[in-house]
Amino acid sequence: MSYYEYEQKVLSLYVMKNEKKFVMIKKNYIIKTINFLFFLFICTTNLVQGKFNIPEPTPGIKKIYPVQDYAGILSKTHRNTLNKKLFSYSKITSTEIVVCIIQNLHGEDPNLLACKWGDQWKIGKKHKDNGVMILLSIQDKKMSIQNGYGIEPYITDFSSKRIIQKTKPLLRRNLFYKALDFSTNEIFVLLKKKFFNEKEKKKLYLNIHNEKKYKNHYFSLYFLLFPISVLLMTFFLSISKKNKIEIEFYSLFMNTILTDFLLKNQHLQNHNENEDNFDGFDGFGGGGLFGGGGSSDKW
Incomplete structure (x- = not known):
């Protein structure tokens, strides 16, 4: 047997001996690569869908008006009527109720988003923390009511859940103005004589x-x-x-x-x-803090 033949024989024996080991290494490498790509996909999805940038108040206007319709579902008349109603209520009671209407939550939790939104805009009066956020997501069909710390004793999680339940039939029929008008009236009842502007x-x-x-x-x-x-x-x-x-x-x-x-x-x-009570409106955002609980549900 020549030296060349001997070398080929040794090499073939070595390959046969380590063939299984080589297959296992290759398989592990493929599995790890797949796992890494899956993890990268999940992270990318969360970054894209799980981030809702809370917008500034109405573009070009420094004042924070009660109704922020980013989805464009309310007519100008309905928006003005609701604005005037919530401003008049705030003028008497000092309680600030803001309605935010968006198209999509982008994967965010409606309760956390509404609470964060109210806190960032400082809805409610300073030291009273009497702000209320009503959030509607049209595509997700979700509604959330979140309260400032000062509202918590009067509007409990159960109370806000009940308001949403009673509002659902109107939302299902796309009667958004009537739904918001009804839900704000329910809040007025719960907060009756609880706050007053001296x-x-x-x-x-x-x-x-x-x-x-x-x-x-x-x-x-x-x-x-x-x-x-x-x-x-x-x-x-x-x-x-x-x-x-x-x-x-x-x-x-x-x-x-x-x-x-x-x-x-x-x-x-x-x-x-019939005097216009909307004159003298300085805008909401008086320094309130949020975290007084609330509730959300799908309609």
Whole structure:
């Protein structure tokens, strides 16, 4: 046997002996590579889907308005009506309720996102922490209600869950404005007489006092003019029963004066009732802290 043949034989024996070991090494390498690629895929997915960047308030406007419709599902009329309602409520009670409507959660938990959102925007008054966040995700069909620390004793997790349950039928029919209007009314009921703006309390007292004074003045004039008109009419009737033209003219004249007086005062009263209360809005975000619990559910 030549040296070359001997070398080939030794090499073949070595390969046969280590063939199984080589196959095992190759198999382990493939498994580890697959595991690494899978792990990399999971991490990439979480980075893409599990990150929702909380936006700034309405673009170009520094004020934080109560309604933030990033999904564009509310009409301008409904948005303004809801804005005015929540602003008026905040003006009296100091409680700030913000509604955020988004298209997608991007894998985020609605409770954590709403809580983080309210905390980042500092919804609610400082030291009162009386802010409420209502979050709607249209594509995920999820709703969340989260509270500031000061709201926690009055709106429990069970209470917020119940509000969402009662709102679901409206959400399923895509009646988003009615759903938000209903849910905010439910919150108003739970927070009734729990918070009050001291400045507005004084203003409200003065308005009520002035309104009573105005009504008393109005009725005093009415009761003063009515007997005088009756006496004058009786006087003319007694003097000239035959002169129907003068009597009709006088009656028409007095009715015109009284009607004009009543309608003028009614107009003033209606103007006061329909006065735009959205003036003087400085925006929400008074320094409130979040973490008072809440709830979420899918509709």
